[in-house]
Amino acid sequence: EPEVTQTPSHQVTQMGQEVILRCVPISNHLYFYWYRQILGQKVEFLVSFYNNEISEKSEIFDDQFSVERPDGSNFTLKIRSTKLEDSAMYFCASSPGGTRETQYFGPGTRLLVL
Amino acid sequence: GENVEQHPSTLSVQEGDSAVIKCTYSDSASNYFPWYKQELGKGPQLIIDIRSNVGEKKDQRIAVTLNKTAKHFSLHITETQPEDSAVYFCAARYTNAGKSTFGDGTTLTVKP
Numbered sequence: 001e002p003e004v005t006q007t008p009s010h011q012v013t014q015m016g017q018e019v020i021l022r023c024v025p026i027s028n029h030l031y032f033y034w035y036r037q038i039l040g041q042k043v044e045f046l047v048s049f050y051n052n053e054i055s056e057k058s059e060i061f062d063d064q065f066s067v068e069r070p071d072g073s074n075f076t077l078k079i080r081s082t083k084l085e086d087s088a089m090y091f092c093a094s095s096p097g098g099t100r101e102t103q104y105f106g107p108g109t110r111l112l113v114l
Numbered sequence: 115g116e117n118v119e120q121h122p123s124t125l126s127v128q129e130g131d132s133a134v135i136k137c138t139y140s141d142s143a144s145n146y147f148p149w150y151k152q153e154l155g156k157g158p159q160l161i162i163d164i165r166s167n168v169g170e171k172k173d174q175r176i177a178v179t180l181n182k183t184a185k186h187f188s189l190h191i192t193e194t195q196p197e198d199s200a201v202y203f204c205a206a207r208y209t210n211a212g213k214s215t216f217g218d219g220t221t222l223t224v225k226p
Contacts, residue, residue: 004157031212035214041218042203042217043158043214045214045215055212091157103148105158107156107157108156
């Protein structure tokens with residue numbers, strides 16, 4: 001069964017550094033998402049992406065964040081200058097679109113900012 | 115924006131008993147309500163979902179009910195097994211929008 005994959009599984013970085021989290025959504029899916037989950041808290045929406053542009057973003061998704069679909073398979077989340085409070089699990093998700101709105105989540109990338 | 119509240123935060127049951135988790139939502143425009151199971155170190159996995167034109171849906175030991183008037187929906191797990199132990203999240207979504215709004219999660223423990 002196809003699944004969303006994410007790399008790396010863990011990332012440790014110094015405050016102020018840039019990180020890029022990578023995702024390969026399910027082939028033929030049209031909608032892509034990033035969510036984050038701070039340890040012990042709920043899953044929070046960051047951004048949705050469709051047709052090569054952001055369709056919606058939350059207040060968390062400020063100018064430090066950007067997303068890109070550099071090719072036909074990858075979907076990336078970049079954090080330009082990481083802060084301590086960016087430490088979280090980041091989940092990528094994709095959905096087929098149209099009337100098939102189920103979101104399929106990847107295993108996540110655990111980001112630790114020191 | 116949408117706000118989803120989930121109760122209880124923790125639930126412990128004996129194997130074979132039933133478990134019920136309840137959620138309420140605030141935005142009457144929400145029309146799609148998925149439930150996710152999250153095991154340690156993994157991403158949320160969809161276990162069942164319900165759309166606003168349906169009041170109840172069942173899949174083997176798992177069922178979900180929706181009361182649109184009261185804006186609440188519930189997950190029912192019957193004949194619980196130790197492998198049902200996990201964190202369960204409810205979510206609400208307006209299907210033409212991108213995001214799902216999640217509840218706080220319920221840690222379910224099924225004791226053998």
